[in-house]
Amino acid sequence: xxxxxxxxxxxxxxxxxxxxxxxxxxxxxxxxxxxxxxxxxxxxxxxxxxxxxxxxxxxxxxxxxxxxxxxxxxxxxxxxxxxxxxxxxxxxxxxxxxxxxxxxxxxxxxxxxxxxxxxxxxxxxxxxxxxxxxxxxxxxxxxxxxxxxxxxxxxxxxxxxxxxxxxxxxxxxxxxxxxxxxxxxxxxxxxxxxxxxxxxxxxxxxxxxxxxxxxxxxxxxxxxxxxxxxxxxxxxxxxxxxxxxxxxxxxxxxxxxxxxxxxxxxxxxxxxxxxxx
Amino acid sequence: xxxxxxxxxxxxxxxxxxxxxxxxxxxxxxxxxxxxxxxxxxxxxxxxxxxxxxxxxxxxxxxxxxxxxxxxxxxxxxxxxxxxxxxxxxxxxxxxxxxxxxxxxxxxxxxxxxxxxxxxxxxxxxxxxxxxxxxxxxxxxxxxxxxxxxxxxxxxxxxxxxxxxxxxxxxxxxxxxxxxxxxxxxxxxxxxxxxxxxxxxxxxxxxxxxxxxxxxxxxxxxxxxxxxxxxxxxxxxxxxxxxxxxxxxxxxxxxxxxxxxxxxxxxxxxxxxxxxxxxxxxxxxxxxxxxxxxxxxxxxxxxxxxxxxxxxxxxxxxxxxxxxxxxxxxxxxxx
Amino acid sequence: xxxxxxxxxxxxxxxxxxxxxxxxxxxxxxxxxxxxxxxxxxxxxxxxxxxxxxxxxxxxxxxxxxxxxxxxxxxxxxxxxxxxxxxxxxxxxxxxxxxxxxxxxxxxxxxxxxxxxxxxxxxxxxxxxxxxxxxxxxxxxxxxxxxxxxxxxxxxxxxxxxxxxxxxxxxxxxxxxxxxxxxxxxxxxxxxxxxxxxxxxxxxxxxxxxxxxxxxxxxxxxxxxxxxxxxxxxxxxxxxxxxxxxxxxxxxxxxxxxxxxxxxxxxxxxxxxxxxxxxxxxxxxx
Numbered sequence: 001x002x003x004x005x006x007x008x009x010x011x012x013x014x015x016x017x018x019x020x021x022x023x024x025x026x027x028x029x030x031x032x033x034x035x036x037x038x039x040x041x042x043x044x045x046x047x048x049x050x051x052x053x054x055x056x057x058x059x060x061x062x063x064x065x066x067x068x069x070x071x072x073x074x075x076x077x078x079x080x081x082x083x084x085x086x087x088x089x090x091x092x093x094x095x096x097x098x099x100x101x102x103x104x105x106x107x108x109x110x111x112x113x114x115x116x117x118x119x120x121x122x123x124x125x126x127x128x129x130x131x132x133x134x135x136x137x138x139x140x141x142x143x144x145x146x147x148x149x150x151x152x153x154x155x156x157x158x159x160x161x162x163x164x165x166x167x168x169x170x171x172x173x174x175x176x177x178x179x180x181x182x183x184x185x186x187x188x189x190x191x192x193x194x195x196x197x198x199x200x201x202x203x204x205x206x207x208x209x210x211x212x213x214x215x216x217x218x219x220x221x222x223x224x225x226x227x228x229x230x231x232x233x234x235x236x237x238x239x240x241x242x243x244x245x246x247x248x249x250x251x252x253x254x255x256x257x258x259x260x261x262x263x264x265x266x267x268x269x270x271x272x273x274x275x276x277x
Numbered sequence: 278x279x280x281x282x283x284x285x286x287x288x289x290x291x292x293x294x295x296x297x298x299x300x301x302x303x304x305x306x307x308x309x310x311x312x313x314x315x316x317x318x319x320x321x322x323x324x325x326x327x328x329x330x331x332x333x334x335x336x337x338x339x340x341x342x343x344x345x346x347x348x349x350x351x352x353x354x355x356x357x358x359x360x361x362x363x364x365x366x367x368x369x370x371x372x373x374x375x376x377x378x379x380x381x382x383x384x385x386x387x388x389x390x391x392x393x394x395x396x397x398x399x400x401x402x403x404x405x406x407x408x409x410x411x412x413x414x415x416x417x418x419x420x421x422x423x424x425x426x427x428x429x430x431x432x433x434x435x436x437x438x439x440x441x442x443x444x445x446x447x448x449x450x451x452x453x454x455x456x457x458x459x460x461x462x463x464x465x466x467x468x469x470x471x472x473x474x475x476x477x478x479x480x481x482x483x484x485x486x487x488x489x490x491x492x493x494x495x496x497x498x499x500x501x502x503x504x505x506x507x508x509x510x511x512x513x514x515x516x517x518x519x520x521x522x523x524x525x526x527x528x529x530x531x532x533x534x535x536x537x538x539x540x541x542x543x544x545x546x547x548x549x550x551x552x553x554x555x556x557x558x559x560x561x562x563x564x565x566x567x568x569x570x571x572x573x574x575x576x577x578x579x580x581x582x583x584x585x586x587x588x589x590x591x592x593x594x595x596x597x598x599x600x601x602x603x604x605x606x607x608x609x610x611x612x
Numbered sequence: 613x614x615x616x617x618x619x620x621x622x623x624x625x626x627x628x629x630x631x632x633x634x635x636x637x638x639x640x641x642x643x644x645x646x647x648x649x650x651x652x653x654x655x656x657x658x659x660x661x662x663x664x665x666x667x668x669x670x671x672x673x674x675x676x677x678x679x680x681x682x683x684x685x686x687x688x689x690x691x692x693x694x695x696x697x698x699x700x701x702x703x704x705x706x707x708x709x710x711x712x713x714x715x716x717x718x719x720x721x722x723x724x725x726x727x728x729x730x731x732x733x734x735x736x737x738x739x740x741x742x743x744x745x746x747x748x749x750x751x752x753x754x755x756x757x758x759x760x761x762x763x764x765x766x767x768x769x770x771x772x773x774x775x776x777x778x779x780x781x782x783x784x785x786x787x788x789x790x791x792x793x794x795x796x797x798x799x800x801x802x803x804x805x806x807x808x809x810x811x812x813x814x815x816x817x818x819x820x821x822x823x824x825x826x827x828x829x830x831x832x833x834x835x836x837x838x839x840x841x842x843x844x845x846x847x848x849x850x851x852x853x854x855x856x857x858x859x860x861x862x863x864x865x866x867x868x869x870x871x872x873x874x875x876x877x878x879x880x881x882x883x884x885x886x887x888x889x890x891x892x893x894x895x896x897x898x
Contacts, residue, residue: 041735
């Protein structure tokens with residue numbers, strides 16, 4: 001028996017090759033091919049038409065709005081995610097389980113409903129609609145509504161990534177720091193945050209990807225006003241409905257690239273981490 | 278620091294949301310999906326015309342989506358100065374549910390507030406391999422028909438009613454026979470897209486089905502943009518007159534102070550200049566002179582209106598498309 | 613051990629500072645962003661009265677749609693569990709060309725607007741598509757059938773499983789595995805008894821999220837489903853149909869029912885999680 005060379009299961013070359021091969025096949029089937037379809041359709045009429053598709057004034061308005069919405073929604077959910085993970089893993093209190101369930105709830109809400117809930121609240125026929133109209137405050141069919149719908153859909157990402165890590169790590173080190181006289185903020189910054197940073201980063205990336213790509217919920221609260229409340233996914237729908245498929249897919253590929261570019265940042269950070277520490 | 282970011286973000290939401298800076302008069306036209314290119318052209322022409330007449334600059338913003346969804350958005354507070362939608366019941370709903378305009382809105386503009394019309398045609402594969410010439414041919418064995426779901430697509434309701442009206446107007450036609458005809462027709466529908474544009478792409482790009490039921494303007498656009506020489510249009514002997522409607526939203530223009538401009542915009546839709554633009558986008562102008570000039574591009578079809586065949590839209594909507602209505606009864610999924 | 617216990621008890625009493633602040637942020641945020649909107653939805657549905665709600669959700673077409681939505685979401689999730697586990701495993705344990713690309717691509721289903729995903733998948737699986745063609749030759753029709761919904765939900769749910777399992781797999785202490793192997797256990801046994809039990813909670817949690825997401829999915833499904841009532845019509849599409857008739861209350865009733873059902877399944881799943889691990893240990897030990 002040559003167990004001396006084996007350092008874990010799944011390390012035998014044959015098994016390894018089989019598993020990697022399966023992974024590759026699944027990756028191509030499930031992930032690469034849909035992306036390839038997007039790129040092929042986007043480049044159907046050549047690179048010039050691709051550039052045209054993503055550089056029209058309407059496209060730029062959509063890109064700006066999508067970046068703005070993500071820039072508001074992602075930090076909000078990150079701050080909330082850290083606070084909630086700390087609160088839900090470091091203390092025991094009545095109602096903790098209920099709060100825990102609430103953090104995941106938006107995942108089980110259909111995108112159609114995620115938009116509708118805001119209409120039911122702030123729409124003219126909704127609970128607060130008449131008051132808002134009387135005070136001339138526009139929430140839905142304007143930026144606040146789009147932000148709210150996006151925040152709702154992406155609430156769980158950061159908190160759900162951080163909670164398991166905080167749970168697994170336990171709080172021994174934090175308590176030790178406390179006995180040494182550290183303040184709460186110091187404990188959080190020096191001990192907790194470094195421990196959970198990869199989880200936070202993962203959560204932020206997922207949150208950002210979803211915030212930029214959300215279609216259904218935003219569609220309900222946007223009002224689709226050209227150049228004003230049209231985000232990138234909605235602009236893609238508009239192009240698609242104009243039978244301008246190359247431009248629609250060009251926009252889609254750009255959106256995917258923007259959402260995934262953050263992964264490049266992650267890869268860089270990881271490399272620095274392994275090289276430096 | 279994190280808290281400050283949070284505070285700033287909340288502040289930003291508040292500021293951006295509450296104020297809209299108006300440098301000049303802006304109108305919002307809330308319309309349905311296939312009119313995007315049409316209104317892009319009309320808005321430009323109107324702005325130029327308005328500038329020439331009054332010396333004032335005006336910006337027209339437009340919003341497009343499914344007709345019913347757009348009506349709901351206006352009901353829920355999307356501040357449309359004017360609405361230009363695919364179905365009369367959609368504007369009725371705005372009047373009845375949100376009271377943003379009087380219920381007799383249709384009598385305020387010429388031709389029952391219908392500036393342009395359209396009709397339902399067939400799109401088939403090049404050479405018409407299945408020999409489809411009229412509604413009856415759609416029921417031939419092996420023919421697959423693509424039409425969107427009338428429960429979710431306003432445009433699809435015209436397709437449905439066109440088929441119903443054709444069957445009813447055949448010699449010896451009765452509502453029972455019409456129902457049987459439409460039931461048979463839907464047994465030839467393998468895919469029910471949720472919107473008209475989706476159905477067109479399913480037919481043209483995904484090569485599903487033998488015949489697509491489509492609005493005349495949509496059919497022409499599809500043949501040009503998606504057909505690549507592989508599609509052609511067939512006009513049936515008889516079809517429905519699709520009547521998209523337009524209206525001023527009184528409450529909104531009062532709030533915006535845009536009554537004068539909005540009224541002028543709607544009047545402009547009936548001007549020869551705008552009617553020319555309609556014709557170029559394959560919508561049938563209601564102006565007789567303009568129609569005569571473009572007669573060559575519109576096949577002659579006997580058309581009937583909803584009111585003629587069904588009494589009124591209100592009746593049709595409840596009887597045919599309401600929950601438990603005729604459509605729910607007849608749609609037999611292919612098992 | 614007893615020191616750790618003492619500390620944990622101290623934590624329970626709330627020795628660590630920051631409870632007030634973090635609790636305040638958590639409850640305020642969840643109330644504003646999640647609780648109030650959901651309450652509004654439930655209230656709107658409640659306006660129908662219990663009988664009215666029952667009529668909406670027990671209509672034959674609604675029941676058929678619930679069956680389609682939940683059964684296919686469950687089947688897609690069942691497929692996503694082994695696939696997600698495999699992808700996470702190879703990504704964490706092996707170094708191979710394309711690993712970083714895989715790591716990036718796993719998030720694609722989140723980044724791509726669901727409608728784009730739907731259009732792309734339809735183009736792929738239609739009878740003359742890259743994958744639909746060969747499959748059609750085998751007599752398998754994917755696009756415009758319930759199988760198409762399954763494909764779309766598989767795509768949409770995958771990142772949830774992978775991203776939940778991946779961090780736990782990274783944290784896994786490999787010394788236990790090595791010890792078991794040096795003691796002569798077969799790799800299959802080690803996987804079942806040493807590796808899987810600590811992964812199982814994460815795997816089930818990820819599956820729960822993927823399932824919850826799949827049940828409500830709309831954008832990607834409507835393009836590929838064919839949407840035939842009773843066969844491939846999903847609940848969210850019925851909701852859109854209700855809205856089209858301005859029946860907000862019925863739409864809210866369907867939405868709230870779906871939400872409730874998904875929530876119950878999530879809670880049940882988290883309840884069985886710990887039990888599942890214990891049960892698993894016992895089965896493999898026997």
